[in-house]
Amino acid sequence: MxxxxxxxxxxxxxxxxxxxxxxxxxxxxxxxxxxxxxxxxxxxxxxVRSAKGDFTQQIVKAPAKGASAAQAVPKPTDNSSGTFVFARPGKFIWTYQKPYQQVLQADGEKLYVYDRDLNQVTERKLNGALGASPAAILFGSN
CATH class of the missing domain: 1.20.5 (Single alpha-helices involved in coiled-coils or other helix-helix interfaces)
Known part of the structure; x- marks a missing residue:
């Protein structure tokens, strides 16, 4: 035993x-x-000082508070795609082709956002536009 x-x-x-x-x-x-x-x-x-490529961006909506287990899985809500090219520090062209055409272009000092549907360009200071975002890591000087 x-x-x-x-x-x-x-x-x-x-x-x-x-x-x-x-x-x-x-x-x-x-x-x-x-x-x-x-x-x-x-x-x-x-x-890496420069690069170019294609991208697909997927926006995922967080589940609502109190959602059931079946509803708790994050679901894609929107997809975008396009191309990009960058040269550090601070120069890039980010082109959205879908779902609508838009171009973000920076020259190292300013960011220009061209909205084709509105036929409009918006201009901002690059540092203020990027701030501490992931884009600042990708396009910044370090």
Whole structure:
């Protein structure tokens, strides 16, 4: 009887140890992935001076407070796409092609926003327009 109890205790300990190791492994992987992402961003910001490409932007609406589990999943509400080109510091052209055409262009000092539907250009100081946004990281000087 004591041998059976010892075997049960050993199995429980192994399960607990296995679960603890799995949890620790996941934490290490998550920490490494986060550190890797941070390091990649730092490397990108310090090494890349210019780039161009296509983009797709998806806006996701947060679920309402008190939403049921089925409603708690964030759902895409709007998609935009277009092209971009930038040269640091502060020069870029960001062109939205869908759902409507709009061009954001910066010359290092000013940001020009051209709305094709309105046939209108809005001009602002670049520093005030970007502020502490993610765009400031992408197009800034460091």
């Amino acid at each position: 004591q041998q059976h109890s010892f075997a049960m205790s050993l199995r429980s300990t192994r399960r607990w140890l296995g679960a603890a190791l799995a949890g620790a492994s996941l934490m290490l992987v998550a920490t490494h992935a986060f550190a890797g992402g941070t390091e990649q961003l730092k490397a990108f910001v310090s090494q």
